[in-house]
Amino acid sequence: MNFRRLTQSVLTLGILSLALVFNACKKEEEIGPAPTITAGNATQGLVGAVAKITATINAPEGLKTLTVLKNGQAFDSKSYTGQTTDSYSKDYTIENLPIGSSVVFTFQATDSQNQTSTVATQVVSVSDIPSRTPVDVRGVITGNVTWTKDKIYKLIGFVRVGADTTETFSSTAATGTLTIEPGTVIIGDRASKGTLIVQRGSKIIANGTADAPIVFTSERPIGQRESGDWGGLVICGRAVNNQSTGDKGIQLEGSYKGWHGGSNDADNSGSLKYVRVEYAGVPINPNQEVNSFTFGSVGSGTTLEYLQASYGLDDSFEWFGGTVNAKYLVAYRGLDDDFDMDFGYRGNLQFIVGMRGATLADQSGSNGFEVDNDGQGSAAAPITAPVISNVSLIGPKETNATSISTQFQNGMHLRRNTQIKVYNAVVTGYPNGVYIDGTNTLANAGSGSLILNRVVVAGVANWGNNGFGQGSSPAPIGFAVRDINTATPAVDLKVGEQKPSDWFAAQAGNKILTTYAGLGLSQSLFQAVTPTFTLSNGGTLATGGTIPSGSFFSAATFIGAFGSEDWTTKWSNFNPGTTDYSKVK
Structure with a gap:
């Protein structure tokens, strides 16, 4: 055997072996790290509320799957096609669980190299219902003002939207637009006869929903509420009535500067949808109560739908002139009339119901409809x-x-x-x-x-x-x-x-x-x-x-x-x- 050739062959084999080892090490070193997950912050909410379940995922080798468990049971999963990052989000409606209990969501990802991430967790706690923040409201509201459902608004005395408080309407009087969020609660101060009055030229936008109606009610606690605990909701418009002419208006019963009337039958005073008025009708003067809903010369540009008046001391609904239309009205256990119309009211009404309590009637006589042209x-x-x-x-x-x-x-x-x-x-x-x-x-x-x-x-x-x-x-x-x-x-x-x-x-x-x-x-x-x-x-x-x-x-x-x-x-x-x-x- 030629020693020289043998030496060269051995040397060649050694070089090839080293190359193989080097290449193997190089390939192993090129596999990226395993995926990482950062879960969303712990959150809490009421039963029925929607919580966001979130996670941020990084996978240098490309994502393959994500598995999400809720208290150890399957909640969601997701497949990928090699993306290296993802921001995961899904809604969870908090179930009817005991206050203070928690739901634990866990996340784990795998990548294209079948590497798995560590487990990340997000906790959703079931919280108690928070109390509304009380807010006292007085005087005149001008400009654009919004009331929100996290507060409870207390009407102190006559709270007016807009400053039109004189007989003849003035276009220079300050106006306001009061917007009320769905689910908001407004209470009337009993001692000061709290009442909300939307004056001529101003608007109320109180659009609740079937799931979150807007409620005007008594300030008194459960078991103590009664008819006449506060004033009511009053809207004054600029449509035509048969007691005044032009921009010279007439005043609503009680003389609390609820001036109404004008010459614009299409006047727009805003919108009421899914609104309840309860325990209203305080007497402003003897035998002069505020109605639960009072519409003074309100025009057809105004929207009235899904309204309920309950346990009012006077009429549940009254229209003094005007042309406003309405649908879906409930008059429930009021003391005087369910639906009262006079002074040239010419609107359209559809789907209305009145129901009475056997002993709840007014000394003036109680009716389902009471309809006049005027007092004479x-x-x-x-x-x-x-x-x-x-x-x-x-x-x-x-x-x-x-x-x-x-x-x-x-x-x-x-x-x-x-x-x-x-x-x-x-x-x-x-x-x-x-x-x-x-x-x-x-x-x-x-x-x-x-x-x-x-x-x-x-x-x-x-x-x-x-x-x-x-x-x-x-x-x-x-x-x-x-x-x-x-x-x-x-x-x-x-x-x-x-x-x-x-x-x-x-x-x-x-x-x-x-x-x-x-x-x-x-x-x-x-x-x-x-x-x-x-x-x-x-x-x-x-x-x-x-x-x-x-x-x-x-x-x-x-x-x-x-x-x-x-x-x-x-x-x-x-x-x-x-x-x-x-x-x-």
């Missing part, structure tokens, strides 16, 4: 002529054994020259269903300028011999449709040559029934519980409705405020006396 029954123009569709007026008399206040009067008291037009309505549980009161008003019925179309008046089974207490005692003893007035001695009423009851029965779709049984109404409507509004299968009210002319009115084939859908769901409250408003919802 004059022909002052514009005439009060609202168009109203889909109405349920549920009086206090649940059964013939239910004892009710003698101050209850009429489901509809139509008087003093009104030219109201009502379609698709049901009236029950009142001593009188319909009372067309006064010579001018009866003449309007005869001429067709007052319309009752598809109105069902129903009595209570075994309440007297007609379902309205006739032949029984004690008073009140009433009528489905009154054919005599309330004078002593009573005088016969006439629509042309007809008795009002005969005229009523001759109108399209109208019915007089001795009992509400069979209409499809739930008896819960008479009770102090959350009512069932939807009609029972096969109820008389489920069909036969009509649609009044005009683009405002929605199609509805039923009679009354409800068919198969309950539009009060979530946002309404039929037991506000036990509601804790001190916490942020």
